[in-house]
Amino acid sequence: MRRPVIGITSYVEPAKFTVWDMRVALLPYMYVEQVVRAGGQPVLLPPAGDPAQVAGRLDGLILAGGGDIDPARYGEPPHDQTGYIRNFRDEAEFAVMRAVLDARMPFLGICRGLQVLNVALGGTLHQHLPDVVGHTGHSPAPGRFGELPVTPSPGSRVAKALGTDPVPVPHYHHQAVDRLAPALTVTATSGDGTIEAVELDSGPFTVAVQWHPEAAADHALFEALVAACEP
Secondary structure, eight states: OOOOEEEEEOEEEEEEETTEEEEEEEOOHHHHHHHHHTTOEEEEEOSSSOGGGGGGGOSEEEEOOOSOOOGGGGTOOOOTTOOOOOHHHHHHHHHHHHHHHHHTOOEEEETHHHHHHHHHTTOOEESOTHHHHSSOTTSOBTTBOEEEEEEEOTTSHHHHHHOSSOEEEEEOOSOEESSOOTTEEEEEEETTOOEEEEEESSSSOEEEESSOGGGSSOOHHHHHHHHHHOO
């Protein structure tokens, strides 16, 4: 049985491995493992060339986590805590996002992926969430996930995958949705009011979550994406 081909966007960063220290295209392997476990065939998409051209060869797309979007894209100056901006990645991912939406392809946005979706459709971001919610629980320390519960909205695709009771999930984000794009619906929130999941109002599976399901023990969102890609 053919595995649906799931593209996953990737980082370009300096990295050390074996005897090498160089600039590499990389992705936490948890994404790959989750897609394979769910029955998909992962394909990494570096932010180089024109990745939007390959959209037609994919069955679905995951827009992965990463650094902050250039706030000029939503008309704001940068906050002093906004960082790790990679304009080449912004350009590539906004283009592939548009291609996927135009193709009505199943899509899962994760952390930065939610933010790209919201900004691409006309929304804005809180650039430093602790200024808004008064705590650092969404990103407690460098390289350490926070665990906060989110509550999915009844009837949403997120609720179909996770249920409607509060569920603890791994967080690692210091930005979040401020003004919601008009086409999107909020489908999960945390206890402090942070928007934690959004979906397109109509069309194919288009879900984005602010947390990191690739680091969770639950596989339901990846299974839902792969299932939406099957003929």
